[in-house]
Amino acid sequence: MIYCLSDLHLQPEQPAITQAFLSHLHWLNQQKPGQLYILGDLFEAWVGDDYVGPWVQTIIQALAKTCRRHEAFFIHGNRDFLLGQDFAHQVGLTLLPEIHSIEYNSMQITFCHGDHLCTQDLEYMQLRKMLRDPSWQAQFLQQSITKRLAIAKDLRQKSTMSNQHKTTEIMDVTPSAVDQCFHTTQCQVLIHGHTHRPNIHHRQHHNIRIVLGDWRPTASYLKISPVTFPNQASLVNPAAINIELHDPAGSQHIALQQN
Numbered sequence: 001m002i003y004c005l006s007d008l009h010l011q012p013e014q015p016a017i018t019q020a021f022l023s024h025l026h027w028l029n030q031q032k033p034g035q036l037y038i039l040g041d042l043f044e045a046w047v048g049d050d051y052v053g054p055w056v057q058t059i060i061q062a063l064a065k066t067c068r069r070h071e072a073f074f075i076h077g078n079r080d081f082l083l084g085q086d087f088a089h090q091v092g093l094t095l096l097p098e099i100h101s102i103e104y105n106s107m108q109i110t111f112c113h114g115d116h117l118c119t120q121d122l123e124y125m126q127l128r129k130m131l132r133d134p135s136w137q138a139q140f141l142q143q144s145i146t147k148r149l150a151i152a153k154d155l156r157q158k159s160t161m162s163n164q165h166k167t168t169e170i171m172d173v174t175p176s177a178v179d180q181c182f183h184t185t186q187c188q189v190l191i192h193g194h195t196h197r198p199n200i201h202h203r204q205h206h207n208i209r210i211v212l213g214d215w216r217p218t219a220s221y222l223k224i225s226p227v228t229f230p231n232q233a234s235l236v237n238p239a240a241i242n243i244e245l246h247d248p249a250g251s252q253h254i255a256l257q258q259n
Contacts, residue, residue: 001031001032001034001035001223001224001225002034002035002036002037002104002223002224003028003034003035003036003037003070003221003222003223003224004036004037004038004039004111004191004212004221004222004223004224005024005036005037005038005039005212005219005220005221005222006038006039006040006041006042006077006113006192006193006194006212006214007040007041007077007193007194007196007212007213007214007215007220008021008041008042008043008214008215009041009043009044009079009214009215010042010043010044010059011043011044011045012055014044017215017216018055018058018059020215020218020219021059021062021215021219022058022059022062023219024219024221025062025063025065025066026062028066028069028070029065029066029069031069031070033069033070033071034070034071035070035071035072035073036066036067036070036071036072036073037072037073037074037075037111037191038072038073038074038075038093039075039077039111039112039113039114039191039192039193039212040074040075040076040077040078040079040080040113040114040115040193040194041077041078041079041080041113041193041194041214042074042077042080042083043079043080043083044079044156045079045080045149045152045153045156046079046080046081046082046083046087047082047140047145047148047149047152048082048084048141048145048148049082049083049084049085049086049087050086050145051145051148060087060090060091063091063093064090064091064092067091067092067093068092071094072091072092072093072094073093073094073095073096073100073111074088074093074094074095074096075096075097075098075100075111075112075113076095076098076113077113077115077193077194078113078115078128078131078194081131081132081137082137082140082141083095096111098112098113098116099111099112099116099181099185100112101185101187104224107187107188107189108185108186108187108188108189109187109188109189109190109191110181110182110185110187110189110190110191111191111192112181112190112191112192113192113193113194114173114192114193114194114195114211115128115194116128116177117173117174117177117178117181117192117194118170118171118172118173118174118177118194118195119174119176119177120169120170120174121166121170121171123162124159124171127155127159171195172195172197173192173195178190178209182203182207187207188206188207188208189207189208189209189210190207190208190209190210191209191210191212191222192209192210192211192212193211193212193213193214195211196213196214197211197213198211198212198213198220199211210222
Protein backbone atom coordinates (compact mmCIF):
# COMPACT_ATOMS: atom_id res chain seq x y z
CA MET A 1 0.00 0.00 0.00
CA ILE A 2 1.19 3.51 -0.80
CA TYR A 3 -0.04 6.54 1.14
CA CYS A 4 0.52 10.08 -0.13
CA LEU A 5 -0.14 13.40 1.55
CA SER A 6 0.95 17.02 1.24
CA ASP A 7 0.15 20.59 2.18
CA LEU A 8 -0.60 20.19 5.87
CA HIS A 9 1.13 23.51 6.64
CA LEU A 10 1.66 22.47 10.25
CA GLN A 11 2.24 25.35 12.66
CA PRO A 12 1.80 25.89 16.41
CA GLU A 13 -0.97 28.43 15.72
CA GLN A 14 -3.15 25.70 14.15
CA PRO A 15 -3.34 22.99 16.84
CA ALA A 16 -6.37 21.32 15.25
CA ILE A 17 -4.40 20.47 12.11
CA THR A 18 -1.50 19.20 14.18
CA GLN A 19 -3.87 16.97 16.12
CA ALA A 20 -5.43 15.72 12.86
CA PHE A 21 -1.96 14.80 11.63
CA LEU A 22 -1.11 13.01 14.87
CA SER A 23 -4.41 11.10 14.62
CA HIS A 24 -3.63 10.20 11.03
CA LEU A 25 -0.20 8.88 12.03
CA HIS A 26 -1.83 6.81 14.76
CA TRP A 27 -4.20 5.39 12.14
CA LEU A 28 -1.30 4.62 9.81
CA ASN A 29 0.42 2.75 12.62
CA GLN A 30 -2.52 0.33 12.66
CA GLN A 31 -2.18 -0.47 8.93
CA LYS A 32 0.00 -3.08 7.31
CA PRO A 33 3.51 -1.87 6.50
CA GLY A 34 3.67 0.07 3.26
CA GLN A 35 5.14 3.26 1.87
CA LEU A 36 4.43 6.86 2.88
CA TYR A 37 5.16 9.75 0.52
CA ILE A 38 5.02 13.28 1.97
CA LEU A 39 5.00 15.61 -1.03
CA GLY A 40 5.98 18.89 0.56
CA ASP A 41 4.58 21.68 2.72
CA LEU A 42 4.35 19.44 5.74
CA PHE A 43 5.15 22.61 7.68
CA GLU A 44 3.88 26.13 7.16
CA ALA A 45 7.48 27.28 7.45
CA TRP A 46 10.64 25.32 8.24
CA VAL A 47 13.52 27.61 9.16
CA GLY A 48 16.16 24.94 9.73
CA ASP A 49 16.73 21.63 11.45
CA ASP A 50 18.11 23.43 14.51
CA TYR A 51 14.66 24.83 15.24
CA VAL A 52 13.56 22.93 18.35
CA GLY A 53 10.75 23.08 20.87
CA PRO A 54 8.01 20.95 22.43
CA TRP A 55 5.70 21.33 19.42
CA VAL A 56 8.38 20.19 16.98
CA GLN A 57 9.46 17.32 19.22
CA THR A 58 5.90 16.04 19.42
CA ILE A 59 5.72 15.82 15.64
CA ILE A 60 9.18 14.28 15.37
CA GLN A 61 8.39 11.55 17.88
CA ALA A 62 5.03 10.68 16.30
CA LEU A 63 6.39 10.70 12.75
CA ALA A 64 9.40 8.60 13.79
CA LYS A 65 7.07 5.93 15.16
CA THR A 66 5.19 5.80 11.85
CA CYS A 67 8.45 5.69 9.88
CA ARG A 68 9.48 2.61 11.80
CA ARG A 69 6.41 0.84 10.41
CA HIS A 70 6.24 2.34 6.91
CA GLU A 71 9.05 3.17 4.51
CA ALA A 72 8.77 6.96 4.33
CA PHE A 73 9.87 9.51 1.73
CA PHE A 74 9.84 13.29 1.58
CA ILE A 75 9.88 15.79 -1.30
CA HIS A 76 10.40 19.42 -0.39
CA GLY A 77 7.61 21.92 -0.86
CA ASN A 78 7.74 25.69 -1.21
CA ARG A 79 7.34 26.13 2.57
CA ASP A 80 9.70 23.47 3.93
CA PHE A 81 12.52 23.45 1.37
CA LEU A 82 15.05 23.85 4.21
CA LEU A 83 14.09 20.57 5.85
CA GLY A 84 17.37 18.69 5.90
CA GLN A 85 19.18 15.48 6.63
CA ASP A 86 19.25 16.05 10.40
CA PHE A 87 15.45 16.10 10.59
CA ALA A 88 15.18 13.23 8.11
CA HIS A 89 17.59 11.13 10.18
CA GLN A 90 15.69 11.81 13.40
CA VAL A 91 12.39 10.56 12.02
CA GLY A 92 13.59 7.99 9.48
CA LEU A 93 12.63 9.82 6.29
CA THR A 94 14.38 9.44 2.95
CA LEU A 95 14.75 12.79 1.20
CA LEU A 96 13.94 12.61 -2.51
CA PRO A 97 14.76 14.95 -5.39
CA GLU A 98 12.21 17.45 -6.65
CA ILE A 99 10.81 14.91 -9.12
CA HIS A 100 10.85 11.22 -8.29
CA SER A 101 9.50 8.26 -10.24
CA ILE A 102 8.85 4.65 -9.32
CA GLU A 103 7.55 1.61 -11.17
CA TYR A 104 4.37 0.22 -9.67
CA ASN A 105 2.26 -2.57 -11.15
CA SER A 106 4.09 -2.19 -14.48
CA MET A 107 3.38 1.54 -14.53
CA GLN A 108 5.55 4.59 -14.01
CA ILE A 109 4.35 6.89 -11.21
CA THR A 110 5.93 10.30 -10.74
CA PHE A 111 5.75 12.25 -7.47
CA CYS A 112 6.48 15.95 -6.97
CA HIS A 113 5.27 18.86 -4.87
CA GLY A 114 3.98 20.66 -7.95
CA ASP A 115 5.04 24.27 -7.48
CA HIS A 116 7.57 24.02 -10.32
CA LEU A 117 4.61 23.36 -12.64
CA CYS A 118 3.07 26.80 -11.96
CA THR A 119 5.20 28.54 -14.56
CA GLN A 120 2.60 31.23 -15.39
CA ASP A 121 3.12 32.73 -11.95
CA LEU A 122 6.26 34.61 -12.96
CA GLU A 123 6.54 36.45 -9.64
CA TYR A 124 6.53 33.20 -7.69
CA MET A 125 8.93 31.48 -10.07
CA GLN A 126 11.42 34.30 -9.51
CA LEU A 127 11.01 33.99 -5.74
CA ARG A 128 11.38 30.23 -5.98
CA LYS A 129 14.65 30.62 -7.85
CA MET A 130 16.01 32.75 -5.01
CA LEU A 131 14.78 30.50 -2.20
CA ARG A 132 16.20 27.36 -3.79
CA ASP A 133 19.60 28.96 -4.35
CA PRO A 134 22.19 27.24 -2.09
CA SER A 135 24.00 30.50 -1.37
CA TRP A 136 20.79 32.23 -0.25
CA GLN A 137 19.92 29.25 1.94
CA ALA A 138 23.37 29.21 3.53
CA GLN A 139 23.15 32.91 4.32
CA PHE A 140 19.64 32.49 5.71
CA LEU A 141 20.68 29.63 8.00
CA GLN A 142 23.46 31.76 9.45
CA GLN A 143 20.84 34.08 10.97
CA SER A 144 19.42 33.52 14.44
CA ILE A 145 16.26 31.44 14.83
CA THR A 146 14.34 34.58 15.81
CA LYS A 147 15.53 36.41 12.70
CA ARG A 148 14.72 33.45 10.45
CA LEU A 149 11.20 33.18 11.84
CA ALA A 150 10.68 36.89 11.24
CA ILE A 151 11.90 36.60 7.64
CA ALA A 152 9.65 33.58 7.03
CA LYS A 153 6.65 35.45 8.47
CA ASP A 154 7.36 38.45 6.26
CA LEU A 155 7.66 36.27 3.16
CA ARG A 156 4.34 34.55 3.93
CA GLN A 157 2.57 37.88 4.42
CA LYS A 158 3.92 39.25 1.16
CA SER A 159 2.92 36.06 -0.63
CA THR A 160 -0.63 36.25 0.74
CA MET A 161 -1.01 39.86 -0.36
CA SER A 162 0.42 39.14 -3.79
CA ASN A 163 -1.84 36.13 -4.36
CA GLN A 164 -4.94 38.25 -3.75
CA HIS A 165 -4.30 39.95 -7.08
CA LYS A 166 -3.60 36.82 -9.11
CA THR A 167 -6.12 34.82 -11.09
CA THR A 168 -6.76 31.18 -10.27
CA GLU A 169 -5.33 30.24 -13.67
CA ILE A 170 -2.01 31.91 -12.89
CA MET A 171 -1.68 30.13 -9.55
CA ASP A 172 -2.63 26.73 -10.98
CA VAL A 173 -0.32 24.41 -12.89
CA THR A 174 0.54 25.34 -16.46
CA PRO A 175 -0.75 22.72 -18.94
CA SER A 176 2.41 22.84 -21.03
CA ALA A 177 4.55 22.30 -17.91
CA VAL A 178 2.43 19.29 -16.99
CA ASP A 179 2.79 17.94 -20.53
CA GLN A 180 6.54 18.36 -20.30
CA CYS A 181 6.66 16.53 -16.97
CA PHE A 182 4.77 13.55 -18.42
CA HIS A 183 7.06 13.56 -21.44
CA THR A 184 10.30 13.85 -19.48
CA THR A 185 9.47 11.20 -16.90
CA GLN A 186 7.52 8.94 -19.26
CA CYS A 187 5.05 8.34 -16.45
CA GLN A 188 1.45 7.22 -16.70
CA VAL A 189 0.46 8.73 -13.34
CA LEU A 190 1.58 12.10 -11.97
CA ILE A 191 0.85 12.84 -8.30
CA HIS A 192 1.41 16.28 -6.78
CA GLY A 193 0.07 18.81 -4.31
CA HIS A 194 0.67 22.56 -3.90
CA THR A 195 -2.46 23.94 -5.60
CA HIS A 196 -4.89 22.76 -2.87
CA ARG A 197 -7.30 21.60 -5.58
CA PRO A 198 -7.80 17.86 -5.02
CA ASN A 199 -8.95 16.15 -8.16
CA ILE A 200 -8.30 13.34 -10.61
CA HIS A 201 -7.56 14.56 -14.12
CA HIS A 202 -7.82 12.01 -16.91
CA ARG A 203 -5.59 12.88 -19.82
CA GLN A 204 -4.96 11.56 -23.29
CA HIS A 205 -3.28 8.17 -23.70
CA HIS A 206 -4.98 7.08 -20.44
CA ASN A 207 -2.56 9.13 -18.34
CA ILE A 208 -3.79 10.43 -15.01
CA ARG A 209 -2.83 13.47 -12.92
CA ILE A 210 -3.83 13.23 -9.26
CA VAL A 211 -3.81 16.42 -7.21
CA LEU A 212 -3.63 16.04 -3.44
CA GLY A 213 -5.64 18.32 -1.17
CA ASP A 214 -4.56 20.46 1.74
CA TRP A 215 -5.70 19.78 5.30
CA ARG A 216 -8.31 22.49 5.67
CA PRO A 217 -10.89 21.73 6.91
CA THR A 218 -10.24 17.98 7.07
CA ALA A 219 -7.33 15.64 6.58
CA SER A 220 -6.61 14.62 3.00
CA TYR A 221 -4.57 11.72 1.67
CA LEU A 222 -4.25 9.42 -1.28
CA LYS A 223 -4.24 5.66 -0.80
CA ILE A 224 -2.99 3.42 -3.60
CA SER A 225 -3.81 -0.23 -3.16
CA PRO A 226 -1.87 -2.88 -5.09
CA VAL A 227 -5.14 -4.78 -5.40
CA THR A 228 -7.10 -1.97 -7.03
CA PHE A 229 -4.41 0.06 -8.73
CA PRO A 230 -4.34 -1.16 -12.33
CA ASN A 231 -1.43 -2.14 -14.46
CA GLN A 232 -0.79 -0.21 -17.64
CA ALA A 233 -3.07 -2.36 -19.77
CA SER A 234 -6.13 -1.81 -17.55
CA LEU A 235 -5.48 1.81 -16.69
CA VAL A 236 -8.60 2.72 -18.65
CA ASN A 237 -10.57 1.42 -15.68
CA PRO A 238 -10.93 4.64 -13.65
CA ALA A 239 -12.57 2.95 -10.66
CA ALA A 240 -9.20 1.64 -9.60
CA ILE A 241 -7.92 5.04 -8.45
CA ASN A 242 -9.52 7.07 -5.73
CA ILE A 243 -8.62 9.95 -3.48
CA GLU A 244 -9.91 9.68 0.06
CA LEU A 245 -10.50 12.86 2.02
CA HIS A 246 -10.59 11.32 5.42
CA ASP A 247 -10.73 12.51 8.99
CA PRO A 248 -9.08 9.65 10.93
CA ALA A 249 -11.11 10.57 14.01
CA GLY A 250 -14.22 9.62 12.08
CA SER A 251 -16.01 12.95 12.24
CA GLN A 252 -16.08 13.36 8.49
CA HIS A 253 -15.28 11.17 5.52
CA ILE A 254 -15.58 12.21 1.90
CA ALA A 255 -14.53 9.97 -0.97
CA LEU A 256 -13.59 11.68 -4.21
CA GLN A 257 -13.73 8.71 -6.51
CA GLN A 258 -13.95 7.93 -10.20
CA ASN A 259 -16.60 5.29 -10.90
